[in-house]
Amino acid sequence: MEFSFTRYLSSKRSVDDRALNRRVWEALKNEIHQTAQKEKVRVLELGMGIGTMFQRSLEWGLLNHAEYTGIDAEGENIETARKIIPKWGNAGGWNIHPIEERQTHEDTQGVAYRFIKADLYDFLRQPQWQKYFDVVIANAVLDLVDLESVLPMIRSCLRQDGLGYFSINFDGTTAFEPVIDAELDAQIIRYYHQSMDERLVNGKPTGGSCTGRRLFHALKRANFEVVEIGSSDWVVFPLARHYPADEAYFLHFILHFFEETIPKYHQINLIAFENWLRARRSQIERGELMFLAHQFDYLVKKS
Template sequence: MSLPDAYSMHRFLDSKRTVDDRALNKDVYRRLRSELEERGAFSEVLEVGAGLGNMIARMVEWGLLTKARYTLLDLDTQLLSDSRTWLADWATEQGYAVNQEETLRIVGESLELQVSFVGADLRDYLKQAQSIRADLLIANAFLDLVDLKSLLPDLLGLVKKGGLCWFTINFDGETIFEPAHPQDDELLAVYHQSMDERTFRGQPAGDSRTGRRLFAAMPKAGARILSAGSSDWVVFPDGGSYPHKEAYFLYHILHTIDQELQKHSSVDQETLKSWVQERQRQVEQGELVYIAHQIDLLSSVG
C-alpha cells in the first residue's frame, strides 16, 4: 500500500480492529467470559471512548454478548454517527434484524441488543450520570488518554456493586520499530514524554505508563483485579505485505508520531522528516515491524 493522501480517525479505528483482535489478552478474555456466564442476566454495558463500535461487534462474534443494553460514550459525535452506520451495516451482514430508531436494536435468534449513542466528554458525563450503573464497564485503548488519579474513582462509581471493569489496550511505555534506526530512542523518548505532558481543557490527560499504574490505581479506587496480562500490538509483514488494513494502521501511527513531534522545539525537524520518510518507505515495501506494549485488566467493583 502506498502512502495515504489523507488520514481519518474512522479509517484508523477500522484498520486497527484486526490488530486489537490479536492483541487482546486471551486469559483476561476467558475470565471475563466466565464471569459473564455466571451472571447470565440482561447486562447493562457502558463503553467509554467507544469510537467506531468495534468492541460490540467483537463481543458478539466472540460469544460474549447475547442480551444487553449497550451505551457507547465518545466525545466525537461524528464518530458516533459513523458508529451507528457501521454497526447497522455489520449487523445486517451478519444476518441480524436491525431497527434504527433513537436506540439501535440488533436482534437475532440468540441475540438482543439495544445500543445507545452518547456524545459527551467523560468528565461532563460523570457529573450527570450518577444514577446510571453498569454491570460491565469497558475502556479500550482509552485510559492512557485521561488522568487516572482524578477520573478513576468517579468512573468506577458508574459500575454496580459486584460489576466488572474490562480495561484493555492500556499503553505501557514501550514503542518498538524494526529494523532499528539510529534516531529511534531519541524521537520515541520525546513522543512518550508528550503523553505524560498531554492536557485537555487545562487538565492532565494521559500517561505513557498507564498499564502498570492500574495495578495500584484500581485497588485504591475500590476495585479488585481478577485477571491481567499483556496485550501488545504486534504488526508485521508476511511476504512483503500486511494483512487486512494494517498497512494503513502503520501509516496512521507514523503520522500521529510525526504530528506530535513537529510541535516540539527539542526535536530537529530535518531528522524527524528523514526518520518518518524512511519508516513510511518500509511500510510501502512491506519491511516494517511495529510493537507497542500494553496491558489488559479485568476487575470487580465493590
C-alpha cells in the same frame, strides 16, 4: 496521504483482535455469563470509536442478552457507528436493535444499543447512570484521561460487584524495526513518550506513557478488586511483504501521530526527523517495517 481518524479506528480492528489478552477476555466472559443467567447485562463503553468493540462483543460470544450504551466525544465516530452497526447486524444475522437515548432498559431479547455523543466526564457525572451498569468497558482510553478522577467516577456508575474491562493500556515501550539510526530512533521515541506524559485533556493530566503499570495501584486506590491482568501488545508485521487487512494504513497513521507530535521538541533536528519519517514510510510501502507497542489489559470488580 490523507488521514482519516475513522479509517484509523477501522484499520486497527485486526491489530486489536490479535493483541487483546484472551485470558482476560475469557475471565470477563465467565463473569458476564454468570450475571446474564439472571437478567440482561447493562454495558457502558467509554470512547467507543466506531463500534468495533460492540461488534467484537457479539462475534466473540461475550454478549447475547444486553443493553449496550456507547459514548464518544467525537460526533463523526458516533455517526459512523450508527451507519456501520445496522448494516453489519443485518449482514451477520445478529439480534440487535437500537434504542433511543432517553429510553430506559427494555425487557427484550438480544442486544439493544444506544450510541451517544458525550464527553466522558460529563456522562459519568449524570445522576441517572449512578449504580446503573454491570460492566464498563474502556479500550485504549484510560491513558487519555486523569486516572485519579475518572476511576472513582466509573466505580460510581457500576452496580455492586460490577466489572471494569480496561484494555489496550499503553505501557512505555514503542519499537520500530529495523533500526535506522539507533541514537535518533531512541531520541524520537523518548520525546514521543514524553508528549504523553505532558498531555493535558480538559486541563487535567492523563494516564501518560506508563498507564499500563500505573493502573494496578490506581485501581486499588479507587477500591477496585483486580481480577485478571495480561499483556496486549500491538505487533504489526508483514507477511511476504504485505500487511494483513488495512494494517499498512494503521502504520502510516501511527507515523502521523509522530509527525504531529515531534516537531515541537526542538532538541530533535527537524531535517533528520523528516528523513526518518520518509524512510519509515518507505519501509511500509516495501513491506519491511515491524511495529511494537507494549500494553496491558485489566479485568476488575467493584468491591
